[in-house]
Amino acid sequence: MKFAIVLLTATLVTVSQGFLATRQERKAFADALEDPKMRALLEDHMITSTKYEEKKTLRDLGVQNYNCPGLMGKSKTVPTNVNSVRPADINVVAALGDSLTAANGAGALDPIEVILQYRGLAFQIGGDKGLENHVTVPNVLKKYNPQVFGASTGIGTVNVWDVAKLDAGVPGAVSGDLYDQAVDLVAKMQTHQEIDVNNDWKLIGIFIGGNDMCAYCKDGATPAAHSAANFAANIGRAVAYLQQKLPRTIISITGMFQMQMLRQVDSNQMFCQALHLFECGCESDDAFTNQQMQAASQAYQAAQMQLQNNGTFESDTFTLVIQPFLRDVTQPPLTSDGKVDLDFFAPDCFHFSQLGHAVAAKGLWNNIVQPVGSKTTNYDLSNEAAALACPDPNCPFIRTTKNSANCAPYQTPGL
Known part of the structure; x- marks a missing residue:
């Protein structure tokens, strides 16, 4: 020992x-x-933590026999409008973000292994195990289009192409790092022959904000470096670059979560409390109250929503949609006896385990096929049995602001 x-x-x-x-x-x-x-x-x-060793394998979550009759085929002809894109029309997946996109610790059995980036398990971009054994957005999309490209597999850093593929997430990243990730992602797409940049429909996920919030309470400058306005501006700068370089693209942003929830995870875990002093200073700062943290998280959420609603990133071949399934979640996942379910988290009580990634992937996918304005905002992280949604038969597309308001102009025949 x-x-x-x-x-x-x-x-x-x-x-x-x-x-x-x-x-x-x-x-x-x-x-x-x-x-x-x-x-x-x-x-x-x-x-x-020997409980992990005793289990030999960590808990995980897959979906058996996922099927959406009549809704899983491609469009009869390749769509020319972003509001008419079926899940099966997506040929390329990619992601930007931080350690939750790199999936640090997702397969970790002890705190040492949290350093490892289990990218193949990442909820918005991982491609390991298949849907029957582990839910991720690409694993769902493979049921619609088995040739979808870009999902990360295995364990490794962003610079290992055979692992990361189009997972551009970097541990420790803040919103200000997204522009460089976007540049890196575009370069990879432009140099790999598997991708037709101009003609392939692309789904790019973004999840960022945890590290911004971890520094929020320490800002002393005016204007504050980690203000909601700067947070949104940083995301917008990265998305603007993607819009300039990547036609036929849907940007799917997983909305900011309520950071104060993590304090409930720490409550009886003394080592995790001590470690979080360094992993997330503001989460550990008693002077930064739950009410202040909630207000800051909500300000981030509102700023993100403006990126969707202001129309800046709307065109016939490009759009941005916020997926808000974590927006109103204030309670961590619980066991049947009402205790925090630590199996949802990596051994540092901060990152997601593979189970946590799979549960989050269900919430994200369901948001993707729910109309804007009617998306789930308080996803039950404790409900592993929640159904994996199918597209709406009356609007069988990845939902956008426009096809959510009125789907009729965008109806096209499917195969």
Whole structure:
């Protein structure tokens, strides 16, 4: 156990280089891990984490026999309008984001393995296991179009093409990093012959904001670097670049979640509380109240929604849609006895486990096929049995602002 603690300490110091902003913060983190009390918490957490080893495999969630009769075929001819795109018309998937898009720790059995990026399990871009064993958006889309390209597989960093494919997410990223990710993504699309940039319909997922919120309460400058306005502007800059370079694209933004929910996850996990002092300073800052954190999260959500509603990113071949299934979720997933279901989270109590990614993927997919204005905003993270939705037979397309308001002008025959 002592050797394991030494190894884990070294690993956590290494991990900290990715999510701590300053040299002073990184030194403080390393010093904290030398503290005997922190070591004791770490050892206790590793002992309790043997539940993962005893299970040999982590819990996961798949969907058997998913079928939507009459709704799973392509359009009779390739759509020319973004509001007439069926799920089977999507040929390319991609994603931007942070460690939740890189799926850090999704397959981790202990805190050491949280450093690993299990990209193949990521809810909005992973392609591992197949839908029967693990829900992701690409795994659902493969039921409509088995040739859909771009899903990440396996474990590795953004620079390993055979793993990451079109998963451009980077651990530690904030909204200001999305532009560089967009540039990287476009370059990959333009240089890989599997992709016809001009003619393939593309679904690009974006999930960002956790790290912005983790720094929100520390802003001292005016205007604040992590304000809602700057947050939305950063996203908008990245999307504008994608709009310029990638025709036939649907941008699907998973809306910001309520960060104060994580405090309930920490409540009886002393090591996680200590680790989160460095993973997310604002979440651990008692001076930043739940009410303030909720207000900040809601301001981020409203700013994101303006990106959808202001029409800037609307054209016949490009659109942006917010998927708000986490918007009003204030309670973490619970077990049948009302306790926080830690199996939803990686061993650091912060990132999603593979189960967490699968549950989130269900919520995201269901939002994708729900009309704008009627999308679920309080998805039940505890309900693993929730149905995986089919497109609406009366509007069998990926839902956009325009086909949600009136689908009739966009009706086209399917195969």
